[in-house]
Amino acid sequence: xxxxxxxxxxxxxxxxxxxxxxxxxxxxxxxxxxxxxxxxxxxxxxxxxxxxxxxxxxxxxxxxxxxxxxxxxxxxxxxxxxxxxxxxxxxxxxxxxxxxxxxxxxxxxxxxx
Amino acid sequence: xxxxxxxxxxxxxxxxxxxxxxxxxxxxxxxxxxxxxxxxxxxxxxxxxxxxxxxxxxxxxxxxxxxxxxxxxxxxxxxxxxxxxxxxxxxxxxxxxxxxxxxxxxxxxxxx
Numbered sequence: 001x002x003x004x005x006x007x008x009x010x011x012x013x014x015x016x017x018x019x020x021x022x023x024x025x026x027x028x029x030x031x032x033x034x035x036x037x038x039x040x041x042x043x044x045x046x047x048x049x050x051x052x053x054x055x056x057x058x059x060x061x062x063x064x065x066x067x068x069x070x071x072x073x074x075x076x077x078x079x080x081x082x083x084x085x086x087x088x089x090x091x092x093x094x095x096x097x098x099x100x101x102x103x104x105x106x107x108x109x110x111x112x113x
Numbered sequence: 114x115x116x117x118x119x120x121x122x123x124x125x126x127x128x129x130x131x132x133x134x135x136x137x138x139x140x141x142x143x144x145x146x147x148x149x150x151x152x153x154x155x156x157x158x159x160x161x162x163x164x165x166x167x168x169x170x171x172x173x174x175x176x177x178x179x180x181x182x183x184x185x186x187x188x189x190x191x192x193x194x195x196x197x198x199x200x201x202x203x204x205x206x207x208x209x210x211x212x213x214x215x216x217x218x219x220x221x222x223x224x225x
Binding site for chain 2: 006035090
């Protein structure tokens, strides 16, 4: 079945460590996104990519990095520079022709100990 | 600039009664509007979308929404709530690029 796979589902990290969240899609979508979700704040855009080898900062990119070496993969690294990384992270993708409809993964919950 | 305001952070209804989730948007152009649903610890699923066709949009699971340009609203309704409707709902606007604006979300509780 086509869809978006995020891993791991739960992740614990010590302060000062970098961690990478995986996002893979087999929908052949051009665009991919990373969102952060905190209670009562909706979803905030971290990074997005419209095409391979290109990506743009979203509203809260500080302390995060991404790469887009393959169309189907868009990993997110949460660096030690991110001051408050505990959150639920959602990856999404969209096809250029569907006027913005997003398809979401199941999310990764990161907890910093 | 675009933004979305969900007027209720929490809505509680009895099973079998109507549900109304309110959403207002601000947009410089003709927007595309969406409602997504999220069950606990899950990703978001599209309920319905408005893209400048019919102003009354029907979605999955009996939900529908009406686009009212004069009121800049896109309220979501369902005639009869079911226990499985308990979730968080997000109103989303997009204005022709790849950056969507999400509302803060409305949590729906359904009482038996």
